[in-house]
Amino acid sequence: MTAPHMSAVSTPPPSVPPLLDVRDLNAYYGQSHVLHGVNLHVQPGEIVSLIGRNGAGKTTTLRSIMGALRSRTGSVTFDGQDILRLPSNRVAARGLAWVPEERAIMSTLTVRENLELPPARPGGWTTERAYEAFPVLRERGHHPGSKLSGGEQQMLAIVRVLRSAPRLLLLDEPSEGLAPVIVQRIGDIIQKLRTEGLSVLLVEQNLKFATRLADRHYVFVDGQIVDEVSRADAVARREDLLKYLSV
Numbered sequence: 001m002t003a004p005h006m007s008a009v010s011t012p013p014p015s016v017p018p019l020l021d022v023r024d025l026n027a028y029y030g031q032s033h034v035l036h037g038v039n040l041h042v043q044p045g046e047i048v049s050l051i052g053r054n055g056a057g058k059t060t061t062l063r064s065i066m067g068a069l070r071s072r073t074g075s076v077t078f079d080g081q082d083i084l085r086l087p088s089n090r091v092a093a094r095g096l097a098w099v100p101e102e103r104a105i106m107s108t109l110t111v112r113e114n115l116e117l118p119p120a121r122p123g124g125w126t127t128e129r130a131y132e133a134f135p136v137l138r139e140r141g142h143h144p145g146s147k148l149s150g151g152e153q154q155m156l157a158i159v160r161v162l163r164s165a166p167r168l169l170l171l172d173e174p175s176e177g178l179a180p181v182i183v184q185r186i187g188d189i190i191q192k193l194r195t196e197g198l199s200v201l202l203v204e205q206n207l208k209f210a211t212r213l214a215d216r217h218y219v220f221v222d223g224q225i226v227d228e229v230s231r232a233d234a235v236a237r238r239e240d241l242l243k244y245l246s247v
């Protein structure tokens with residue numbers, strides 16, 4: 001398989017304006033030019049995955065969208081508003097929520113304290129709702145974050161950001177290192193959230209998880225998107241997708 005050149009990636013014009021629209025995004029770590037003209041969009045209510053090998057630029061794309069990485073050019077609009085120049089706290093206030101790979105929870109605080117620290121916004125998840133979605137968090141309510149398993153930390157990290165009632169959830173490898181039953185549960189919750197109107201941009205290396213959830217997949221190679229695969233084509237193109245991920 002040869003990776004199609006960037007220009008071969010064709011996105012049909014969306015019938016409604018995208019919720020997130022990234023155009024010609026270039027990003028840099030110091031002198032190192034890491035993203036090269038990334039174009040992607042997420043429609044309202046859509047789940048989109050970014051897949052590719054380690055170091056391909058997926059996490060950098062999320063960091064660039066959230067404003068955690070400042071050294072970038074191009075255009076990032078959310079709900080029609082330019083967010084590229086906003087500090088990350090103001091990006092979050094617009095309705096984007098990011099769960100980084102390292103699952104930013106507060107390790108010295110208990111599960112309940114982690115849940116209650118960011119006050120829930122109107123429409124955001126309450127502590128009770130978090131416990132209903134993931135009953136194990138209720139059982140662990142008084143345990144410090146540092147004593148949770150990887151799966152419990154991932155659940156806690158997701159429900160924490162849902163307290164802010166985001167419109168777009170950015171998830172960085174939510175299935176990484178987790179037992180299949182936990183991966184299944186997290187997938188169920190993401191699907192449920194979509195039925196409630198949430199959009200999701202998902203970085204994944206677990207193809208089974210990504211293809212179960214995502215409506216479209218963008219394939220990253222060396223800081224560029226080289227292919228775009230719809231849910232309808234993902235089964236027929238499974239071998240291509242596996243090759244993109246293999247080392």
Ligand SMILES: Nc1ncnc2c1ncn2[C@@H]1O[C@H](COP(=O)(O)OP(=O)(O)OP(=O)(O)O)[C@@H](O)[C@H]1O
Nearest residue numbers: 029032034052053054055056057058059060061220
């Ligand atoms: N803080 C940093 N400083 C310098 N270079 C970095 C930094 N973080 C990432 N890079 C480099 O940027 C490139 C893209 O990395 P990125 O983390 O975005 O890839 P990725 O596709 O998310 O892969 P992974 O799954 O390994 O995180 C890689 O070459 C990586 O080495």
